[in-house]
Amino acid sequence: MDSPGSLFQDDPDIKVMTAGSTLRKVKSRLWKKQRHFRLLEDGLSIWYKSRWLGKGHSTFSVIEVEAVREGHQSEVLQSITDEFPADLCFTLVFHGRQGNLDLVAESPEEARAWIRGLRKLIHRAQTMDEKQRLDQWVRDWFHKADKNKDGKMNFKEVRKLLKMMNVEMNEERALHLFTMADRSQSGSLELEQFVLFYKMLTQRDEVWRVFQDYSGDGETLMLEELENFLSVEQQEGEGSARHARELMERQEPSGTAKKQGTMSLDGFQMYLCSPEGSIFKPDRLGLYQDMSQPLSHYFISSSHNTYLMEDQLRGQSSLEAYIQALKRGCRCVEVDCWDGSDGEPVVYHGHTLTSKILFKDIIATLKEYAFVTSDFPVILSLENHCGVEQQTVMAGHLSKILGDTLLRNILDGRTNPQFLPSPQELKGKVLLKAKKIGGAEGSPDGTLTDDNSDEEEMANGEALHAESLNQHEKSKLSRELSDLVVYCKSVHFRGFKSSPLHAKYNEMSSFAESKAKRLAKEAGADFVRHNVKQLSRIYPSGLRTDSSNYNPQELWNVGCQIVALNFQTAGLEMDLNDGLFAQNHRSGYVLKPNFLRDNHTTFNPEKPQEQPGYKPMRFSIQVISGQQLPKVNQKEASIVDPLVRVEVYGVPQDQAKEETSHINNNGFNPVWNQTLNFVIHTPDLALIRFVVEDYDKTSKNDFIGQYTLPFTCIQPGYRHIHLLSKDGTAIPPASLFVHITISKFT
Incomplete structure (x- = not known):
């Protein structure tokens, strides 16, 4: 395979990068150090070092x-605008939670060469197929x-x-393969010979055995044999003949085999490793759901304390946190607003040491990034601690910066609406969620009585400073800000008995996680019916000062739409959120199952078997093997002892975990061949999480990797x-090879 660098060898930008440049690495206004950067021969690695650090690089x-962002597009570079002009500056944004790299070139031409060159190489890296990725690895x-x-x-x-590659192998076998690959008998392997050695080393016996089961001659798969495999094992049924032809055309590397209408073992393995051979149904990756139902009929990917990069006591408030959440598909972001000393509202976690950012800068960031990943509406959840004067300033910023993007009025042609509009109708719009003057909660003069004081404010750990609030004092709202609230009016929850009688479709309540969980357990069916028409927002307890998360599943089970999580904190809870929203084009909206959308529903997650149309499923996973699992401990001699755990999240009856035994000293190609079985009572709500861990008998197992997806998106077969x-980013080529069977439970 040509390296990405060789594809661009005559490109002037790549030549600049290969020759190397002295760039300033900037960490803060005061920390700016010169480093020598250059692109290595592989065309994919950037090497850099200080001239004064000897061998360190x-x-x-x-x-x-x-x-790659051009100009002053990070907070760090914005802080040095007076020192370095925009045409010298650029920012590298990394996947996951790795921090940005802010750089300053010595000339505008050099900056442009690096920006253009990096973008070409990124595009090339993103369009590599599985074989190219593996070769590159x-x-x-x-x-x-x-x-x-x-x-x-x-x-x-x-x-x-x-x-280093996580392989513990018999020295005799390694030497035998080395000698076979060393065709020049020089006692050493050059790169191409090493690639051959690696291919012999990774001969996949388990894939070969499956291939043998369907191949008549043991050498190739005829078209009908491949079609038979797709129909019997992969359960594709209709369309498998057409799909077999397409796979041969796309995945078979041998031109001769293609002409003969056959598939080799290499082609078969490439198909199994491709997105089509993945566990996730390809047709569920695109936008496949009806987006014309009321907003309350969807789960909405939602963030809590969106402005924080770390914990709630000392963490940095950052615009980057909003950018990362929005690019991850988040559709409800939170803004915690306080009066600023110079008349400009600021955003931070009140009464803590977290840093402050300007409200207007967040709105400008929202304007730029709100619809990069998804066209569907963004809800701006406002926790308002400002006086009337700065509330009016906020209203001005919202109107001026967002312009037509901000929804200010009920949609045309809706004189007496009874339901919220749909994501489709609200495409490209920002909706403000906040309190509103008028109705039962406030008087026409803009006064709000304290019985509607923000429940969230108290539950967010801020009860500690409750004495600073005069409980009998009336709080005031700015008319200008109030007028911008259309479909997401914050109201105090009045109870399930009251909500069907008095609640208006555009009123929504916020619940602390503990209260929401209690209501879900004690009055699940009532909560489900409430959420058919009303939006509910759930947020983490104020006691979670480390920005940890609660399990969102039990709130999704009762149809809560806006289940807000700390996006900055990796772990199980964000895995579940990423897993649920991986479907439907990662749009941040997932249509709830029909039993969570029906006005007359009787569904109760505590008693799924009482639901009309109850159809439990049997779910069986044969965990066959693992491939190139990453090391946990970077010490050269350390090799992982992997095990696989399959976890089911859903209604209480579906919560289950099963795991394989561990394999000693093999992260490279462990083989388990163990089958784990489950019964899924409510398939439409279940999420399946595959976790790989490094077994340790004396302490907690170390995390190696995971993958989470909705049960309804799983493809059966091999x-x-x-x-x-842990961050939710890909770690190619690490994978598991499994066989999945899904059938009716009788």
Whole structure:
């Protein structure tokens, strides 16, 4: 395979990058250090070092970079605008939670060369197929292990490399494969020979056995044999003949085999490792749901304390946190507003040491990034601690910066609406969620009585400073700000008995997690019916000062739409959120099952078997093998002892976990061949999480990787599960190979 660098070898921008440049790395207004950056020969690695640090250097892969931003587009670079003009500055944004890299070039031409060159290489890296990614991964390891940079490795170096790659193998077998790959009999392997050695090393016996089951001659799959495999094993039924032809055309690397209408073992393995061979149904990845139902009929990806990058006591407030949440598909962001000292409202976590950012800067960021990932509406959840004067300033910023993007009036042609409009009708709009003057909660003069004091404010741990609030004092709302609230009017929850009689479709309540969980358990069916028409927002307890999260599943079970999580905190809860919203084009909106949308529903998650049309499913997973699992401990001699756990999240009856035994000293190609069985009582609400851990008998197992998806999006048959890191980012080529059977439970 040509390296990405060789594809652009005559490109002037890549030439600048390969030659190298001295760029300033900027961490703050005061920390600006010169570093020498250059693109390595593989065309995918950026190497940099200080001239004064001797041998010390760092590298990162272009694959890790999500985007390049030009000019002063980060808070750090904005702080030095007086020192360095925009045409010298650029920012590298990495996938996951890795911090940005802010750089300043010595000339505008050099900055442009790096920006253009990086963008070309990022695009190339993003469009590589599975085989190219795997080849690149092998090449990266070769370059990493080739310490003296002579382009060759002897057997001792190869054995060391195998340990780095998480392989513990028999020395005799390793030497045998090394000798076979060393065709020149020089006692060392060059890059292409190492790739051959690696391919022999990774011969997948388990894939070969499946291939043999369907191949008549044991060498190839005829068209009918592939069609038979797709129909019997992959349960594709109709359309498998057409799909078989398409797969041969797309996945078969041999031109001869293609002409003969056959598929080789290589082509078969490439299909199984491709997105089509993945566990996630391809047709559920696109926008496949009806988007014309009322907003209350959807789960909405929602963030809490969106402005924070870390914890709630000392963490940095940052515009970058909004950008990351919005790019991750979040459709409800939170803004915590306080009076600023110079008349400009500021956003931070009140009564703590978190840093402050200007409200108007957040709105400008929202304007730029709100609809990059999804066209569907964004709800701006306002926690308002400002006086009337600065509330009016906020209203001015919202109107001026957002312009037509801000929804200010009920949609045309709706004289007496009874339901919220749909995501489709609200495309490209920002909706303000806040209190509103008038009605039962407030008097026409803008006064709000304290019985409607923000429940959230108290539950957010701010009860500690309740004495600073005069409980009998009346709070005032700015008329200008109030007028911008249309469909998301914050009201105090009056109870389930009252809501069907008095609640208006545009009124919504916020619940602390503990209250919401109690209501879900004690009055599940009532909560479900309430959420058919009303929006509910759930937020983490104020006691979670470390920005930890609660499990969102039990709130989704009762139809709560806006289940807000701390997006900045990795872990199980964000895995579930990412898993649920991975479907439907990652639009941030997922249509709730019909039993959570029906006005007359009797569904209660505590008693799923009482639901009309109750159809439990049997779910069986044969965990066959793992491929190239990443190391947990970076020490060279340390090799993982992996096990796989399958976890089911859903209604209480569906909560379950089963795990395989662990395999000693093999993260490279462990084979389990163990079957785990489950019964799923409410398939439409279930999420399945696959977790790989490094077994440790004396302490807690270390996390290796995970993958989470809705049960309804699972493809049966032989499938690969491409693992994700703790941050939810891909860690190619790490995967699991499984066989899945889904059938009716009788």
